[in-house]
Amino acid sequence: MGRSSKDKRDIYYRLAKEEGWRARSAFKLLQLDHEFNLFSDVNRAVDLCAAPGSWSQVLSRKLRGREEKGEKANGSEEVKIVAVDLQAMAPLPGVTQIQGDITKVSTAQEIIHHFEGQPADLVVCDGAPDVTGLHDVDEYIQAQLLLAALNITTHVLKPGGTFVAKIFRGKDVTLLYSQLKIFFSSVTCSKPRSSRNSSIEAFVVCENYSPPEGYVPNMSNPLLDHSYDVDFNQLEGPNRVIVPFLACGDLSAFDSDRTYPLQLDTGKEYQYIPPTQPPIRPPYEQACHLRKHNLLSREDAPSISPTQSRVEPEPSAKSS
Numbered sequence: 001m002g003r004s005s006k007d008k009r010d011i012y013y014r015l016a017k018e019e020g021w022r023a024r025s026a027f028k029l030l031q032l033d034h035e036f037n038l039f040s041d042v043n044r045a046v047d048l049c050a051a052p053g054s055w056s057q058v059l060s061r062k063l064r065g066r067e068e069k070g071e072k073a074n075g076s077e078e079v080k081i082v083a084v085d086l087q088a089m090a091p092l093p094g095v096t097q098i099q100g101d102i103t104k105v106s107t108a109q110e111i112i113h114h115f116e117g118q119p120a121d122l123v124v125c126d127g128a129p130d131v132t133g134l135h136d137v138d139e140y141i142q143a144q145l146l147l148a149a150l151n152i153t154t155h156v157l158k159p160g161g162t163f164v165a166k167i168f169r170g171k172d173v174t175l176l177y178s179q180l181k182i183f184f185s186s187v188t189c190s191k192p193r194s195s196r197n198s199s200i201e202a203f204v205v206c207e208n209y210s211p212p213e214g215y216v217p218n219m220s221n222p223l224l225d226h227s228y229d230v231d232f233n234q235l236e237g238p239n240r241v242i243v244p245f246l247a248c249g250d251l252s253a254f255d256s257d258r259t260y261p262l263q264l265d266t267g268k269e270y271q272y273i274p275p276t277q278p279p280i281r282p283p284y285e286q287a288c289h290l291r292k293h294n295l296l297s298r299e300d301a302p303s304i305s306p307t308q309s310r311v312e313p314e315p316s317a318k319s320s
């Protein structure tokens, strides 16, 4: 397969490179913003599970771009963006990085410290665990990660703020919706056009953060219980919340499940563009090295430590 075959198969991968995004997921956040106007009135934003950084790029370009034009959201407040990931990420203008775990209270404290004690206006999370291929396990771990993201969000988000997170629409999704509905007056599940139909991935857009009275953020247990003073009759029972579903992105936008010719109708001649910023130390680095040297199936395959010589990463680990 030639190096341009992925450009043909994945139009958003190709557009991401053309527009300088680090990953095709940038379009998912852009399309969600187009539908929900996520960035208006936002000066302090948190990007959870941010590496390699395309969502942080979107936040940086949108919020700082507005600031540069003199269109500040709230008076004279400065735009601040914090990105958190377990992995290191190449620097981005105006984005403070925390290499840390979103399940740790110390990470929440670092975020608040960066915002000088002020809460965030917006928290986004495109978090995904390493996919195992066992659907039930993947769905379960993704759900746990979403709950961890919700949990840290309850430490850092201002009342009235917005939380956006990736969700897998698996069989237990209504339990997740019910947990989100405890904390937000509006929860919508949305599928941007750049997210493949063949993937169970979608995004929850949770607006108007309004925790139950007396709720004390607690990092010890990511599974939130239903013991707060919530009118579950309104929620139609804790496991039966019906959340509106909205497909978003202009219908004229590219279809992520289609293969497009390299020569599009744009009048511009096709030219191969390398990835904008490959991950700097991805967790699959060692597997790539072993595969490249045909060592994957050998029992005596040497293991390489993260401090040993670098190996060339694949352009993209996974994409939906």
Ligand SMILES: C[S@@+](CC[C@H](N)C(=O)[O-])C[C@H]1O[C@@H](n2cnc3c(N)ncnc32)[C@H](O)[C@@H]1O
Binding pocket: 022, 023, 025, 026, 048, 049, 050, 051, 052, 053, 054, 055, 056, 084, 085, 086, 087, 100, 101, 102, 103, 126, 127, 128, 129, 145
């Ligand atoms: C799909 S990638 C995010 C892509 C990113 N939104 C972008 O646009 O470039 C998922 C990320 O979640 C991160 N992640 C998974 N579990 C995490 C955790 N407990 N704490 C912090 N990051 C985590 C992974 O390291 C990975 O970089």
